[in-house]
Amino acid sequence: MGLASCLLFLHLHNELTVTHKMLRLSLARTLSPIRHGLAHLSKAAPFSTSPLRSLMGTTGFTETQLTVREAVSQICANFPNTYWQEHDQTEQDPTDFHAALAKAGWLGIALPESLGGAGLGISEATMMMQTIAESGAGMAGAQSIHANVYATQPLAKFGTPDQLKSTIPNIISGKWRVCFGVTEPNAGLDTLRLSTTATKTPDGQNYLIKGQKIWITCAQVASKMILLARTTPLSQVKKASDGLSLFCIPLDKSHPGLEMKRIKKLGGRAVDANEVFFDNYPIPADSLIGEEGKGFKIILHGMNAERCLLAGEALGLGYAALGKAAAYARDRTVFQRPIGMNQGIAHPLAECYMNLEAAKLATYHAARLYDEASKSQSEEGKSIRMDEIGVACNSAKYLAAEAAFKACERAVLTHGGMGYAVEFDVERYFRECLVPRIAPVSREMILNYVAERVLQLPRSY
Numbered sequence: 111m112g113l114a115s116c117l118l119f120l121h122l123h124n125e126l127t128v129t130h131k132m133l134r135l136s137l138a139r140t141l142s143p144i145r146h147g148l149a150h151l152s153k154a155a156p157f158s159t160s161p162l163r164s165l166m167g168t169t170g171f172t173e174t175q176l177t178v179r180e181a182v183s184q185i186c187a188n189f190p191n192t193y194w195q196e197h198d199q200t201e202q203d204p205t206d207f208h209a210a211l212a213k214a215g216w217l218g219i220a221l222p223e224s225l226g227g228a229g230l231g232i233s234e235a236t237m238m239m240q241t242i243a244e245s246g247a248g249m250a251g252a253q254s255i256h257a258n259v260y261a262t263q264p265l266a267k268f269g270t271p272d273q274l275k276s277t278i279p280n281i282i283s284g285k286w287r288v289c290f291g292v293t294e295p296n297a298g299l300d301t302l303r304l305s306t307t308a309t310k311t312p313d314g315q316n317y318l319i320k321g322q323k324i325w326i327t328c329a330q331v332a333s334k335m336i337l338l339a340r341t342t343p344l345s346q347v348k349k350a351s352d353g354l355s356l357f358c359i360p361l362d363k364s365h366p367g368l369e370m371k372r373i374k375k376l377g378g379r380a381v382d383a384n385e386v387f388f389d390n391y392p393i394p395a396d397s398l399i400g401e402e403g404k405g406f407k408i409i410l411h412g413m414n415a416e417r418c419l420l421a422g423e424a425l426g427l428g429y430a431a432l433g434k435a436a437a438y439a440r441d442r443t444v445f446q447r448p449i450g451m452n453q454g455i456a457h458p459l460a461e462c463y464m465n466l467e468a469a470k471l472a473t474y475h476a477a478r479l480y481d482e483a484s485k486s487q488s489e490e491g492k493s494i495r496m497d498e499i500g501v502a503c504n505s506a507k508y509l510a511a512e513a514a515f516k517a518c519e520r521a522v523l524t525h526g527g528m529g530y531a532v533e534f535d536v537e538r539y540f541r542e543c544l545v546p547r548i549a550p551v552s553r554e555m556i557l558n559y560v561a562e563r564v565l566q567l568p569r570s571y
């Protein structure tokens with residue numbers, strides 16, 4: 111039984127009175143066999159030897175992170191590369207993959223135990239997302255659950271008890287899927303200029319949503335959208351970041367005020383991405399998360415966490431591609447010797463490995479800072495500066511995305527012509543590896559951020 115399912119099991123059996131101590135004991139029991147297994151593996155070889163852990167050095171991770179990696183990889187093993195090839199080709203949602211993770215409790219990994227989650231941190235959630243991508247599921251597998259793990263964070267922190275009771279258990283159990291609606295065609299990365307509005311009806315019972323979102327992943331299969339919309343016009347607020355509100359809205363696809371158009375895309379084709387049109391679409395007033403007009407601040411809270419998750423997903427994809435490339439370079443014989451004997455093949459692969467390892471350190475450092483800051487928030491004098499976390503999380507996302515891109519590109523080139531063939535998987539990884547460079551924030555905007563905040567250079571936009 112996985113860690114999350116172990117904790118979920120306790121909840122499902124209504125052991126809500128279980129003390130922290132008992133949870134720790136159950137955690138220790140879950141960890142114990144896996145810890146011994148990992149200790150054995152690490153004695154046998156400096157690097158793990160199972161297909162999933164073939165490359166990444168695991169030294170320095172916590173016991174809990176390694177437990178997560180082990181348990182999630184066991185579930186992913188039921189969804190081999192052929193599954194993802196097929197779903198990519200047919201553009202069919204990986205519904206059973208999402209269901210398998212939900213069934214084992216993993217969707218609640220970073221949600222509080224009081225809500226039925228596992229109560230772990232972003233360090234563990236990042237490891238989960240990395241493990242999924244690394245298993246061969248790539249960005250498609252990660253994106254099929256990404257919003258359920260990440261977009262639920264602001265809801266869990268700022269939602270009312272009623273909101274939490276009615277939504278979180280359904281999301282953790284997999285009954286409801288969630289999408290995240292921020293990007294708009296006319297605002298792009300300038301989020302504060304988004305123009306979708308939410309206007310309260312005179313009776314105060316509903317808001318009417320009007321506007322358009324774009325690139326909304328999983329909107330076709332989601333029952334709920336975490337939506338950012340303007341409740342006060344830009345011209346009437348002191349700061350552009352005021353007047354935006356966050357909602358957890360039902361997606362009633364039969365309503366004439368809601369329309370979706372699936373976007374044909376380069377990679378991750380198993381998961382849908384959409385244009386979403388709202389035309390006076392009514393939502394209940396109690397869909398509002400937190401205070402009206404404070405939505406931007408609320409999502410800022412989770413943005414650093416999302417950078418870490420994306421970095422983990424990029425790392426997973428990069429290690430998967432590099433593993434395939436190294437295996438091919440060992441096996442493929444041309445000019446009567448393995449191609450990996452040529453330094454023109456071997457050296458770029460070695461460089462990719464070092465880039466990934468460096469990005470891995472940056473990623474888990476950022477996740478640790480994020481988690482430590484969350485824990486120490488209430489303890490006076492102990493808090494880690496938010497700008498330090500922002501720089502660490504953005505840098506990690508940038509470095510992991512770049513390392514993954516190089517590894518995926520090199521994996522295709524190492525395969526020669528076969529790098530172009532679906533059955534070797536690296537073409538799929540290559541198509542997918544551009545996403546972490548673009549979303550949720552582009553590489554250029556991260557460079558802008560570091561130039562401005564760290565180097566104190568003038569703002570360029």
Ligand SMILES: Cc1cc2nc3c(=O)[nH]c(=O)nc-3n(C[C@H](O)[C@H](O)[C@H](O)COP(=O)(O)OP(=O)(O)OC[C@H]3O[C@@H](n4cnc5c(N)ncnc54)[C@H](O)[C@@H]3O)c2cc1C
Pocket residue numbers: 289290291292293294297298299300324325326327328378383545548549550551552553554555558570571
């Ligand atoms: C596969 C995929 C899934 C996605 N899923 C979701 C989702 O579920 N929910 C959601 O809300 N969004 C989603 N997105 C949207 C994603 O977050 C945006 O595409 C991303 O934030 C970039 O915004 P944009 O596409 O509007 O680019 P634009 O803002 O149009 O930028 C275009 C280019 O110009 C550059 N640029 C713009 N301004 C500057 C500047 N000042 N300095 C330097 N360069 C600049 C950018 O870096 C970029 O290279 C997804 C995108 C993709 C591709």
